[in-house]
Amino acid sequence: MSDSECPTDRVCGDEGVCVAPDDEPDAGDVDNNDPDAGDVDNNDPDGGSDTLCPAPTITPAGAQNDSSSASALPGSTIRLDGRRDDDAVVTYQWRFVDFPYSETIAELEPKLVAHANGTADFKAEALGLYTVELEVKDANGASVCPPTTAQVLVETDDQIYVELVWETPGQTDKDASGPDLELHYKHPNGTWAQWDPPLDIFWYVPTADWGIPGDSSDDPVMRRFIDHGPGPEAIAHKKADPLVYSVGVYSYDDKDFGPSFATVRVYLDGELADEVPNIEMPETNHFYEVLTIDAGQQTTEYLDNHYEDFLEM
Ligand SMILES: [Ca+2]
Numbered sequence: 021m022s023d024s025e026c027p028t029d030r031v032c033g034d035e036g037v038c039v040a041p042d043d044e045p046d047a048g049d050v051d052n053n054d055p056d057a058g059d060v061d062n063n064d065p066d067g068g069s070d071t072l073c074p075a076p077t078i079t080p081a082g083a084q085n086d087s088s089s090a091s092a093l094p095g096s097t098i099r100l101d102g103r104r105d106d107d108a109v110v111t112y113q114w115r116f117v118d119f120p121y122s123e124t125i126a127e128l129e130p131k132l133v134a135h136a137n138g139t140a141d142f143k144a145e146a147l148g149l150y151t152v153e154l155e156v157k158d159a160n161g162a163s164v165c166p167p168t169t170a171q172v173l174v175e176t177d178d179q180i181y182v183e184l185v186w187e188t189p190g191q192t193d194k195d196a197s198g199p200d201l202e203l204h205y206k207h208p209n210g211t212w213a214q215w216d217p218p219l220d221i222f223w224y225v226p227t228a229d230w231g232i233p234g235d236s237s238d239d240p241v242m243r244r245f246i247d248h249g250p251g252p253e254a255i256a257h258k259k260a261d262p263l264v265y266s267v268g269v270y271s272y273d274d275k276d277f278g279p280s281f282a283t284v285r286v287y288l289d290g291e292l293a294d295e296v297p298n299i300e301m302p303e304t305n306h307f308y309e310v311l312t313i314d315a316g317q318q319t320t321e322y323l324d325n326h327y328e329d330f331l332e333m
């Protein structure tokens with residue numbers, strides 16, 4: 021197509037579409053009508069706002085998804101894809117607008133690894149909603165599309181799921197290896213931190229054969245543990261006998277950073293059932309009995325017991 025094929029008041033635009041002369045590309049104009057820039061009220065007869073400014077897709081690793089929302093299990097690697105169908109030279113800028121505990125523990129923002137081709141990935145450890153925003157910019161740094169978002173809800177259907185996160189105000193160097201807290205989950209017949217019989221689940225006893233012997237579907241599992249903040253550590257009990265289990269937090273090593281402040285969340289059948297925020301863990305060897313979980317009643321009850329010099333490990 022050429023200008024002569026267009027009506028008298030139109031010219032042939034870059035995409036072979038007749039456009040008003042004013043709509044010709046205008047470098048640096050953010051709110052532009054540049055058909056190459058893929059703006060939403062563009063002149064692309066194919067409805068180019070969809071192909072040039074697509075919402076990113078969000079997909080747990082190993083799954084299939086072509087939409088901008090998904091659900092995933094904790095610990096999943098999440099792949100974002102904002103690639104465009106055209107060959108315009110653009111850069112892709114991603115940022116989290118929301119993630120679990122974002123209002124209280126900023127350090128829990130996952131590391132988002134962006135690739136030049138318009139994909140990105142991150143690991144979603146904590147349960148909850150993650151929202152990522154994508155901005156596509158041209159060579160001049162101008163936005164070529166309105167920001168778009170993608171969301172993934174990290175959830176589980178375990179009967180009991182306990183999550184521990186923590187922050188340490190005295191740790192000013194956020195890159196340093198911060199204090200090490202431990203999540204504990206104890207059978208009613210167990211003793212804290214004893215591993216024989218294995219009735220307290222923590223990093224040293226990450227799983228045990230509870231319930232029906234030889235049947236692993238009713239065993240508790242330490243899903244994640246980590247030797248520094250901010251966590252999360254998590255224990256999953258997919259199918260629990262109708263007993264009363266206890267949750268504890270131990271300060272294994274404060275690493276001379278002073279008190280840490282822990283939050284414990286309890287999910288029952290996938291729903292947030294209880295949260296104990298802002299638990300002060302003053303120093304190494306401090307133990308806190310947080311609460312009990314009645315798996316028969318599906319209820320929780322606070323213990324709120326602090327112990328100094330509790331364990332000699
Ligand atoms: Ca730990």
Ligand SMILES: [Ca+2]
Binds near residue numbers: 232236238
């Ligand atoms: Ca078992």
